[in-house]
Amino acid sequence: MELVEWIRQPWEWYVAGPMISVVMFLLLYFGKEFGVSGNLRTMCSIVGAGKVNEFFRFDWKGQVWNLVFVLGGLIGGYIAKTYLTASEAVGISEATIEQLKLLGIENPGATYLPASIFSWESLATPKYALMLVVGGALVGFGTRYAGGCTSGHAISGLSNLQWPSMVAVVGFFIGGLLMTHFILPYLLTV
Template identity: 65%
Template structure:
């Protein structure tokens, strides 16, 4: 049993995980479905009656039940992996990255998946935390709606379906990510 735990607690090779993702995508395309996590928010809003007030939420949400189950499975799988399959919560990052993050004021970078001083309830009450969590969350939500989908929907499903808007969106995600990482984040971390 211990050997099995050691095997499944290690990251899967890219060729195994990539094959499984491709298999899921081909199956979804064959069945006429598209993958995207952000569409679950639309489905949940529709379930709770938002379609009575907004045309965007007025659709047959029952056709998207499979996506809600998929999102639930992701949460359950993430919980299982974090609780029982992750022997160490530290993240392996290079010494150069650790030094750069420490120069920006991040204490103990790599100790946890996310820096506790940025992503915690205590940090929410600071200007830095408010901007990063609330304003950043709003911008992600707005961008997801404006782009017609999230990164997973466009990068995995849209590109698999050879959709030009998804290619444009993915290029925009990368440009935006680079801009934020190299220009905006250092400014936010010095607040």
């Protein structure tokens, strides 16, 4: 297999896993903790939110590295999508495709995100606009309430053996399963 073809394939766990581990060891070595949601606090502090709220009064300059990390993630995602993705199709089982069709998803698996949900046209409908606004508010509340996001707790918190991160990750999975199997099917068929 050519190198370019190999790069365009999804990377196996034994490649991606150790890469994540190396990043975590480097963060631990330099005394940093990884998390994406904390960047919103950093950005708000940069623009002066500390004048309005105590929560935003902290030394944000020590968190600029995390903003650079997220920027690198965005750039890496763009490069992967634009240059390294072999096709738009997603490999999902026939049973899943049939289930998604029953829920009203058009052409499931044809693209990474179903256009019948994730498009400007869908956003213009009250149903999907409300789902995105309420969902975003719940994610924001949950992130703040849990003291971090899934990446911070599941990657950084668990690698530091933090009990609150274990509780948060279990909660994330339970919430995800409930949403996937009970709430989302109801919302899509209403």
